[in-house]
Amino acid sequence: MRNFINKRNIFWDFDGVIMDSMPVRNRGFEMVLKKFPNEQVDLLMQFHLKNGGLSRYVKFRHFFEEIREEKVSEEEIKEWSQKFSEIMRKELVQPGLLIEDSLDFIKENYKKYNMHIVSGSDGEELRYLCEQLNVSRYFISIHGSPVPKKKLVCKLLLNHRYINEETLLIGDSINDYEAAEINNIEFYGYNNEQLKILKSSYIESFTET
Structure with a gap:
């Protein structure tokens, strides 16, 4: 030991x-952002995988401000993060x-x-x-x-x-x-x-x- x-x-x-948990969290981002263009989600996934220790709040802000080049409020970031969290609470309660x-x-x-x-x-x-x-x-x-x-x-x-x-x-x-x-x-x-x-x-x- x-x-x-x-x-x-x-x-x-x-x-x-x-x-x-990373495979589950990877799918979570793809599920939450499924309405957006695949190429944009792919760029987010590259950023996510490279920066595993950063929070989802940072990653969602990167997605909207850096990849989509659009303004996003703090409240909107919280809403996207909450959608992600709802999926994680269901998918990650697995002892295995x-x-x-x-x-x-x-x-x-x-x-x-x-x-x-x-x-x-x-x-x-x-x-x-x-x-x-x-x-x-x-x-x-x-x-x-x-x-x-x-x-x-x-x-x-x-x-x-x-x-x-x-x-x-x-x-x-x-x-x-x-x-x-x-x-x-x-x-x-x-x-x-x-x-x-x-x-x-x-x-x-x-x-x-």
């Missing part, structure tokens, strides 16, 4: 780290989507480390999913968008008075790495071999010794 030397606090990304490798580590070590979830997914939706899937009890707190991940990490460090050198973030995207870097905590990549090129640690499996 992996042992994080001199660490007391673990911040977890959710999608791709605790749950294999949980990643056994990381979840086993969490179950065995949640009393050893202070564990929190910091995700680009909607915070309310995330707390709902974790409650339905019976994993909330392993985490001190669960946080998501619309607050950007780098700010979530910063708030957790301050509010809990965690020492940076004793804290790490585990994620599967470049956005997770950037959130760790800007907050001066260690980053461990997981479930995305492209992250191996970064000057950081990489977890092949939580069963490694």
